[in-house]
Amino acid sequence: MSKFTLPELPYAKDALAPHISAETLDYHHGKHHNAYVTKLNELLPGSGFEDKGLEDIILATAKDDSKQGMFNQAAQVWNHTFYWNCMTPNGGGEATGDLQAKIAEDFGSFENFREEFKNAALTQFGSGWAWLVADEVGGKLSIIKTANADTPLAHGKVAVLTCDVWEHAYYVDYRNARPNYVDTFLDKLVNWDYANAKFNGQAAGIEK
Incomplete structure (x- = not known):
């Protein structure tokens, strides 16, 4: 028996349509x-x-x-x-919970955060990820991008939110229009409940 197994998606396969098919x-x-x-x-x-x-x-x-x-x-x-x-049906839009105030504190406004996160996602050359991370649980927020398989875990950061910008994440639905995919991720898909849980150090996911 294999040690690791493919986790089930946290929603039905068609639940993110039409944004992610x-x-x-x-x-x-x-x-x-x-x-x-x-x-x-x-x-x-x-x-x-x-x-x-x-x-x-x-x-x-x-x-x-x-x-x-x-x-x-x-x-x-x-x-x-x-x-x-990090995604959920009927998600996206402005941050909620503790992250609403923390994003305003660390980025000046949600709009500033959104612009910086989108820029990280669009300027990651080739395959990789855009991340909202914290220095520690409940700590200062920042945005980083990682190439290929690199992950905030390897850099001592707490992962709060990520957008996958490998082409296979969006090419079927958006072809080469990465900006449209990132806009849709932020406006329609982000699971702020999950992001808040990770920011607060709660075991809300299945990624272990």
Whole structure:
């Protein structure tokens, strides 16, 4: 039996339509995410990480070039699961909860945050991710972008929200129009309840 399994989506496959289609999720979740899980399980035997959790594997391999293959698979499993939870039907719009005030405090306004987050998503060259992160649970917020499989976990940051800007995240629905995808993510899809939970250090997700 494989150690890691592909997590179920936190909503029906067609629940994000028309913004993210069931076809996109078929490929993105069912093929791409599943391939990372499969490859990670293939790399585990004899690695010394057979009894480790996903986050432990990421932290142990992040700065070891000889273990980059293991890091890439583990981080992509974690990143994708986090991303699914960052979206919800009828989501998006202005932040809610504790993040509403914290975003205003750290970015000046929600509009400033939105502009900075979108800019990070659009200027990430090639494949990668845009992130809202905190220095610590409940701490100062900032926006970073990471390439390929890189993840805030490897840099001591608390992940609060992410937008996947690998082409397979949006090409079926938006072709090469990444700006339209990012606008839709922010305006129609963001799960602020989940983002608030992660900001406050609550175990609200299935990404472990």
